[in-house]
Amino acid sequence: MAIFMRQICLVAEHLHPAIDDLSEVFGLAPVFVDEKVGDYGLENTLLGIGTQFLEVVAPLRDGTAAGRYLQRRGGDGGYMVIAQTTEQAEQDRVRANAAANGVRVAMERDGGSYKMMQLHPGDMRASFFSVPFIEGGDPAGTWPFAGFDGWRDKVTADRVTAMTGAELQAEDPEALAAHWSAVSGYPVERRDGVPVIVLANADLRFVEAVDGRGDGLGGLDLKVRDRATVVAAAREKGLMTGPDCAMICGTRFYLR
Numbered sequence: 648m649a650i651f652m653r654q655i656c657l658v659a660e661h662l663h664p665a666i667d668d669l670s671e672v673f674g675l676a677p678v679f680v681d682e683k684v685g686d687y688g689l690e691n692t693l694l695g696i697g698t699q700f701l702e703v704v705a706p707l708r709d710g711t712a713a714g715r716y717l718q719r720r721g722g723d724g725g726y727m728v729i730a731q732t733t734e735q736a737e738q739d740r741v742r743a744n745a746a747a748n749g750v751r752v753a754m755e756r757d758g759g760s761y762k763m764m765q766l767h768p769g770d771m772r773a774s775f776f777s778v779p780f781i782e783g784g785d786p787a788g789t790w791p792f793a794g795f796d797g798w799r800d801k802v803t804a805d806r807v808t809a810m811t812g813a814e815l816q817a818e819d820p821e822a823l824a825a826h827w828s829a830v831s832g833y834p835v836e837r838r839d840g841v842p843v844i845v846l847a848n849a850d851l852r853f854v855e856a857v858d859g860r861g862d863g864l865g866g867l868d869l870k871v872r873d874r875a876t877v878v879a880a881a882r883e884k885g886l887m888t889g890p891d892c893a894m895i896c897g898t899r900f901y902l903r
Contacts, residue, residue: 648737650778650831651786652849654693654700654793655810655867656727657896658713662705665723665896666692669701672880672893673869673900674806678798689713695802696869697809698787702727703896716768723897725864727765727775728813729792730831730846733784738764741778744830745770761791766830772823773815774864776830786848806877811849811903812868816856823862824853866892866899874902 659665669675675694684691684704688711691704704726706714716726732738742764745752750770756763765777781789789795817823824842828835833844844851849868856862871877881893893900 648732648734648740649786649847650730650732650737650741650833651847652699652728652810652813652851653731653786653790654702654727654729654777655725655813655864656702656704656729656775657724657898658716658726659703659705659723659896660717662690662692662703665703665705666694668884668886668895669694669703672877672884672886672895674803674873674876675701676801676803678801679793681792681794687711687713693793693798695793695798696807697802697804698790699810700790700793700798701810701867719861720863720897721860724860725774725813725866725898727768727777728815728851728864729775729777729779731786732778732780733786733847735762735780738762738778738780740832741830744832748826748829750830758791760789771830772826773817773862776827804872806871806873807869808872809848809870810867811870812852812901813849813864814852814854814866814868814899814901815863816854816858816860816865817862818856820853820855824851827851827853864898866901868901868903871902877902 678695679693688708694701751767753767754765760782842853
């Protein structure tokens with residue numbers, strides 16, 4: 648049994664500026680638009696990164712959950728960590744762990760070939776934690792939330808090839824790491840004194856919130872193939888905040 652980080656969702660006040668910046672800096676291609684999110688007053692686009700996905704959602708009307716999240720966090724930023732389980736028993740274990748730790752299931756759906764389970768961001772204290780199970784359990788296989796398999800021939804990999812980590816920030820990162828460990832069932836390890844949960848293909852890193860925005864999904868690690876082109880594109884847009892970090896859609900992107 649294993650858990651793989653498969654998709655990250657960001658939330659933006661306006662969709663297209665965020666998608667444009669992500670596409671132009673990282674060379675990512677749109678692979679799917681889910682019209683069903685309109686039922687929640689949202690619009691979205693998914694960008695492909697290898698066999699993973701970077702999604703941006705934006706509210707189309709007042710009163711949406713995403714809009715309230717934007718207000719709470721003071722602008723664009725991280726919204727969801729979406730991690731695929733390879734076995735149904737793993738999803739069941741996470742559900743039981745969540746219940747034992749006072750974490751509500753915000754949404755659950757049986758799609759036949761997949762079972763979706765989304766844990767409440769307030770209870771997870773930093774972001775949604777979605778843990779779907781897909782029939783077959785292949786962490787590089789079909790992905791219902793990107794139209795099943797239509798994304799494969801649209802993915803570009805000239806500049807960026809994978810998402811290798813997510814950075815969750817908190818006023819008390821030790822407590823947040825312990826909470827996510829209790830729910831996920833994965834132990835907390837330490838790297839250079841920083842608490843980390845090591846998933847099958849990516850790390851969840853827990854750091855102190857020093858940007859005044861409180862607890863949340865603050866950053867992503869990207870495996871970069873063409874660093875020079877990425878840095879040049881980000882600098883042209885004024886998005887580089889350090890030698891290895893670009894700030895896009897209120898999120899720190901670390902070039903690894």
